[in-house]
Amino acid sequence: MKRKKWWVVLATIGVSISLAACGNKKSNNVTTTGSTSGTYQAVIKGGHYQTSKARGVAVQQNDNTYNLKSFENGLTNVIAKKFFSPKNYIFQEGQYLSASTLGDWLGRQTSKNPLGLNPAQGKKSDPNPLYIQQIEEQDYVQQSGNSLKLKGVVIGVGINSEYQYQKKTDGPYYTKKISDSEVQAQGKAAAAKIVKRLREKKDLQNVPIVVALYKQAPQDSLVGGTFFAYTKTNSAQVGSWTKLNYKNEVLPKATSAAEANSNSTGTSGSFSNFKSQVQNFFPNISGVTAQAQSKDGTLQGMHVTITTQFYSQTEINSFTGYIVQAAKKYLPNGVPIDIKIQSDSNIQAVVYRDAGSSKWNSHIFGSY
């Protein structure tokens, strides 16, 4: 069931080590990364990025990397931006929950691990699910003289929508579905414990804490899960929750669901037209798929991937020009969209329109 962690790479190749990076800065100097429009600046300390105290845990928490990317993107863009605008706040990787703390919390509750947020295993033939799959801390800070002052903490909690288990080692896998109401109940119960524990930390007694709940997509999903509720608290108690109604889908839809017409956003229809235009451009068929996200039935954006066999650089150039025109003509207006043009898994070009923009950009990856 384990998938390759595709963004984890081992040592890089052919790199000589240089220690010139810090220049003449003092080693505890704080600077920021700089940001591109609408994104956060982040903390650099002594010339190096201030990594999370739980660095590496997130990658271990997810077999399905779509859940990982989607969880972290959502926590930043859907949740944190509601409370801490990139204009006024600097992003800092979580500094208060360590890898070992998170490891304990994500475990099952046992006499050895009383802090585990997941229930004891129970019967091996009918085990209790692991509900809480991932937890991430993000800190939002502001510059105050030469140092940074913590202004708020955002916590994401990912709850499984299904649980896979074996009745015996090397036996077949069984899957238990976890109902939406159970996902909610488990998430809220965990959130209450987490907030209480955070308030016991000296530095976290007087900052707002935002907690957001995320329903993990199934293991074999080609798109991640979604955030479905969040709350903000200034005390050790969790207050009322605000619901979120996001939906992710993979396009084209499975053939049985030819009732794609019933799609409330119309996205599926636009995408079908685009796909038809694109996939027969070459004598060989091109694969065209997409992830789409909607909120309250309204499309929020798309990630499109086109995979085809190119026989020359000139074919890549011509295809990219064509995709820009086809995107303008067929894809929905008013939302961010990116289109990855690749052969095998090697990217050859990208065509994209940013949030809030009506202009399509394109870039072809050349080589000298």
Place this chain on the structure above:
Amino acid sequence: MKRKKWWVVLATIGVSISLAACGNKKSNNVTTTGSTSGTYQAVIKGGHYQTSKARGVAVQQNDNTYNLKSFENGLTNVIAKKFFSPKNYIFQEGQYLSASTLGDWLGRQTSKNPLGLNPAQGKKSDPNPLYIQQIEEQDYVQQSGNSLKLKGVVIGVGINSEYQYQKKTDGPYYTKKISDSEVQAQGKAAAAKIVKRLREKKDLQNVPIVVALYKQAPQDSLVGGTFFAYTKTNSAQVGSWTKLNYKNEVLPKATSAAEANSNSTGTSGSFSNFKSQVQNFFPNISGVTAQAQSKDGTLQGMHVTITTQFYSQTEINSFTGYIVQAAKKYLPNGVPIDIKIQSDSNIQAVVYRDAGSSKWNSHIFGSY
């Protein structure tokens, strides 16, 4: 010696066939792809891209795919644009030289293959090199009523700078270097024959023919070769040649050449500063390499690749913001540059500045 052809992929996955692409156009209707700024529109016939008559040959011709990309990019951007501006001409994949014709021409001259441009093998223990490695035809056309009229043909000829051979099957490989003067002589001799043969085709008797000569990089090079001469002719003879002085290099330079300071363009120094800033951003080292091209000693552009291990999407976001700032500060002004940010071979973000622009763009590849 064969390397994987990385842009050749087999059938695409999970694609249902749709025949809706042509819509209600007549099947012989001619349209164009549309173009992005500074690139060519290309020919679409009956809703499909008009592929080269020699489609697939280019890929077979090159073990080193850097030579393939660089040859085709150079033929379009360095050579063709001198004679046929994208504003006034439409690009058409070569329609006059078929795969089998090119196959014959690229072979050795034998009694069975009198048209072979390469010499007979000679002694197995000391064979004559294969000089002519690749030939590509590009057509430039203009719209004339409902049809397209051929206005010129551009031919690229790639000549090897080294030749690898075995004295016996399964024996070790030997390498013969081919001198620059030999590369030139062989290229010019081939060009003369090619132009003569093209003029024998009815459709090519009255259009300008441009021929450009390209010196292939060695098999193990991490950057492709360069065009070193071109000529334009309206007759069956090749006239005088114009020399080109392009140079490609891979950065950082091999350590022995710490005399990087002697680099006439200063590119190597700028790149070193950039690399120092970037590679120690994370606790784990990032790999930073580049291809740079110069003409008459002046930098023309760079392709930078950064490979690092990311532990979260937030690290990707922060790193990309940082790279934009570092690129502004350290990389040379006034030339197109792109920076691929990847983990393993998966792209995570791209940062680039187009030709003629002073603005850096960035795009992070997200996921729902």
